Amino acid sequence: MRFSVPNGRVPTSPLKLMYRVYKYVLPEVRAELSRLRFLAESIPDPELRRQALASMAGKQFHCEGGAVYAAANLGQRHILIPLIVALQTISDYLDNLCDRSTSLDPDDFRLLHQSMLDAIDPQAPLRDYYACREERLDGGYLHELVRTCQSCVKQLPGYRHAQPHVAELVTLYSDLQVYKHIRKDLREPQLMAWWNKHRTRWAHLQWNEFAAATGSTLGMFMLFLAAADERLSEDQARLIRDAYFPHVCGLHIMLDYLIDQEEDRIGGDLNFCNYYDDQATLIERIGEIVQNAREDVRRLSAWRFHRMIIEGLLALYLSDPKVRQQSDVRRISKRLMRNSPLTRLFFWGNSVWIRMQQT
Structure with a gap:
């Protein structure tokens, strides 16, 4: 079974995709971020305000990259981008x-x-999400983000079939965030115990690769795109989930951890690229994940679009300025970029250009 986004809207060439990104996606993402930044600036608690503003300043490219999925259905971008x-x-x-x-x-x-x-x-009640911490006064910022999402998913005509799979991915994501941020001496034992509950399903992965895959939001975003079609079936939603998780999602976060190694070392944060015997093994495993991701998306009828997502991930992360600042990462990047297809090189140049416009 294959799944297609409706009415031939999916761009199948890098030029068409980037035209839509430049003309529609980036301006509308930045407008939405400006709205949220205005709200964040009014957060009463100084620590919550600082972290909210820092997350938007340092991770804007996460929103820009994720919103590329809206380029596949411009008619629904007023729902998908927010x-x-x-x-x-x-x-x-x-x-x-x-x-x-602080906790x-x-x-x-x-x-x-x-x-x-x-x-x-869309039916969930709002809660006091800060009830277990000292910093609690955010002026309604987190509630506004939750309400925005709920309002949007309510408008997706095929969402009832996508929702269980989105919920599964969000649950895995939440589990990861709990286990990797608790006390340092408990992190690895908890992550390993968690992996043992799931390992039979994805036995070809190492535990750190599974954990990395759960940290990606790309599967969620693709399911949102699919849910913009009222004809989405339960089987099609499951097919999409399986095409994205674990390999496309795993590639996304392994690359993110790859370029953050020095930053995580300084901050004392857990990094999933540090669990290999040597750099050669790390390169080999990322290469295998790339190949598996390419094979997985071939099951989707718009596979050329998804192949561009994979090449775009490699280009976006390996062109990041953090790569040049870390000699080991620079060497790995050169190995991974060796014999790159023209599509990846095209996205590399565009990634560099977009960053230049933000400075």
């Missing part, structure tokens, strides 16, 4: 709160991430 930006902003904001947290309480991290589960459920 939805993707809001959910990604929740993710980045909470990641900042947990990474640099190591798993109940705190679990409750904070309940906001993501509520955001993708």
Whole structure:
């Protein structure tokens, strides 16, 4: 079975995709981020305000990259772009709160991430997501992000079939955020125990690769795009989930961790690229994940679009300025970029250009 986004709207060439990104996606993402930034600036608690603003300043490219899925259905971008930006902003904001947290309480991290589960459920009530921490006065900022997501998913005509799979991915994401931010001596034992519950399903992965895959929002965004079609079936939604998780999602986050190694070392944060015997093994495993991701998306009828997503991920992360600042990462990047297809080189140049416009 294959799944197609309706009415031939999916761009199948890099030029068409980037035309839509430049003309529609980037301006509308930045407008939505400006609206959210205005709200964040009014957060009463100084620590919450600082982390909310820092997450948008340092991770804007997460929203820009995620919103590429809206380029596949421009007619629904008024729903998809605010939805993707809001959910990604929740993710980045909470990641900042947990990474640099004044707390190591798993109940705190679990409750904070309940906001993501509520955001993708249009019937969920709003809660006090800060109830387990000292900093609580955000002026309604997190509630506004949750409400934005709920309003958007309610407008997606095929969402009832996508929602269970989105919820599964968000649950895995939330589990990861709890286990990787608790006390340092508990992180690896908890992550390993969690992996043991799932390993029979994805036995070809190492535990750190599974954990990395759960940290991606791309599967959620693709399911949002699919749900913009009222004809989406339960089987099609499952096919999409399986085409994205674990390999496309895993590639996304392994690349993210690859370029953040020095930053994580300084911050004392767990990094999933540090669990290989040597660099050669790391390169080999990322290469295998790339190949598996390419094979997985071939099951989708618009596979050329998804192949561009894969090449775009490699270009976006390996062109990041952080790569040049780390000699080991620079060497790995050169190996991964060796014999790159023209599509990846095209996206590399565009990634560099977009960053230049933000400075």
